[in-house]
Amino acid sequence: MRDIHNIVVLTGAGISAESGLATFRGPGGLWEGHRVEDVCTPEALAADPELVHRFYDDRRAALATVEPNAAHRALARLDAEWPGGLLIVTQNVDDLHERAGAKRLIHMHGELLSALCADCGDRGEWEGRLPPGTACGACDALSLRPDIVFFGEMPYRMDEIDAAIRNCDLFISIGTSGAVYPAAGFVQTARYVGAATLEMNLDPSLGSVYFEETRIGAAGTLVPAWVETLLQSTQSSPMSR
Ligand code: OAD
Numbered sequence: 001m002r003d004i005h006n007i008v009v010l011t012g013a014g015i016s017a018e019s020g021l022a023t024f025r026g027p028g029g030l031w032e033g034h035r036v037e038d039v040c041t042p043e044a045l046a047a048d049p050e051l052v053h054r055f056y057d058d059r060r061a062a063l064a065t066v067e068p069n070a071a072h073r074a075l076a077r078l079d080a081e082w083p084g085g086l087l088i089v090t091q092n093v094d095d096l097h098e099r100a101g102a103k104r105l106i107h108m109h110g111e112l113l114s115a116l117c118a119d120c121g122d123r124g125e126w127e128g129r130l131p132p133g134t135a136c137g138a139c140d141a142l143s144l145r146p147d148i149v150f151f152g153e154m155p156y157r158m159d160e161i162d163a164a165i166r167n168c169d170l171f172i173s174i175g176t177s178g179a180v181y182p183a184a185g186f187v188q189t190a191r192y193v194g195a196a197t198l199e200m201n202l203d204p205s206l207g208s209v210y211f212e213e214t215r216i217g218a219a220g221t222l223v224p225a226w227v228e229t230l231l232q233s234t235q236s237s238p239m240s241r
Contacts, residue, residue, distance in 0.1 A: 004196070004230075006085035008161075008168040009075060010186055014175020014202060016096050018069040018220040021062070025177050032059070041151045049132035049145075056146035057129045059093070060112045068100035071174065071219035074227040076101035081231055087164040091176060091183050093148055108155040108183065114147035123147055155182060165189045172198045172226075175219045178207035187211060200226070 013023035024031045031039065032055070038044050039055045068076075075088055079102045088105045090097055093112045097105050110116070115126035115134070119141035126147070134144040149155050165171060171190030178184045187210040190197050199211040200222045208214050215222050 004084070004169045006164070006168045007078075007082065007087075007170045007172065008164050008186070008190070008195075009078075009086070009088045010171070010173045010176060010183060011075070011088065011090045011092060011097070012174070012176025012183070013092060014177075015071050015090075015219045015223070016066075016069075016092055016094055017175065017202075018071070018218060019066045019094075019096055021066055021094055021096075023175075023177075025179060037151065040148065042153065045145060045150065053130055053132050053146065056112060056148060060127070060130075063094055063112060066094070066096070068096040069220045071223035072096045072100035072102070074224040078227045078230070079104050083234065085164070085167070087161070087168075089161050089164075089183075089186075091180070106157050106161060108149070108157065108161060110146070110148040110156065112146070112148075115144045116147035117141060118143040118145050158182065161186075162189070165195075166193050168193070168195045170196045170198070172200070173205070173207075173211070174200045174223060176201070176205060178205035198226075 022032050045052045086104050091109045116123050117136035120139040122138035133142045135142050136144050187197050197211045199214045
């Protein structure tokens with residue numbers, strides 16, 4: 001038993017799978033029929049902006065057809081009830097964590113419901129279609145693009161994420177293949193600082209070897225059970241796992 005005060009939760013596409021959103025590395029390695037490099041790189045955006053913008057328009061529109069699942073709701077409950085430090089870091093660009101009620105949340109890979117100005121860097125909420133050539137409200141340049149962190153670009157708020165991991169007692173990874181850095185390396189930082197490490201995934205991730213414990217199964221089942229046990233444990237013996 002270790003005392004647990006500060007928790008960092010990393011989530012990936014697997015946590016939204018039971019809501020009906022496709023994971024990135026599904027059958028054939030395609031994301032909704034596209035290779036990730038054809039829709040998720042600065043080169044792809046430059047080569048075919050119509051395709052890339054339309055792809056994220058479709059993903060944005062699909063948000064209206066899905067709901068948070070039991071795993072999102074359980075993490076929102078943890079956020080509301082955990083008396084210690086907590087940070088949920090998601091690689092997902094959907095809004096299901098916040099719709100479930102999570103507040104202590106960072107979208108490290110951007111958000112579908114946000115637009116980014118490629119000219120001045122301004123970011124703002126966005127709904128509906130975002131055609132290439134849309135004007136930025138801050139600088140008037142015709143350069144709004146989907147606010148998605150493409151391969152080769154720096155994920156958001158890395159300083160805050162790194163500080164939280166270095167200060168955590170428990171690092172848990174849910175529904176991610178461990179294929180994309182820097183997120184895939186967070187577990188190694190957590191191990192380095194002596195945190196407990198736990199993975200929950202449908203199958204062992206590429207980084208499974210770095211976790212002290214791996215629980216195999218669907219997030220919608222595993223996460224609520226884990227949250228329930230964790231919160232119960234704070235009542236019997238304050239803040240221990
Ligand atoms: P992946 O599609 O690479 O991995 C999803 C993982 O979730 C797989 O290991 C599945 O086995 C697992 N999984 C599927 N259904 C599950 C369920 N119901 N419960 C638990 N686990 C389940 O998605 P990510 O690891 O999130 O980047 O991908 C990382 C990044 O690669 C994404 O953020 C995206 C992509 O390119 C950007 O958009 C920049």
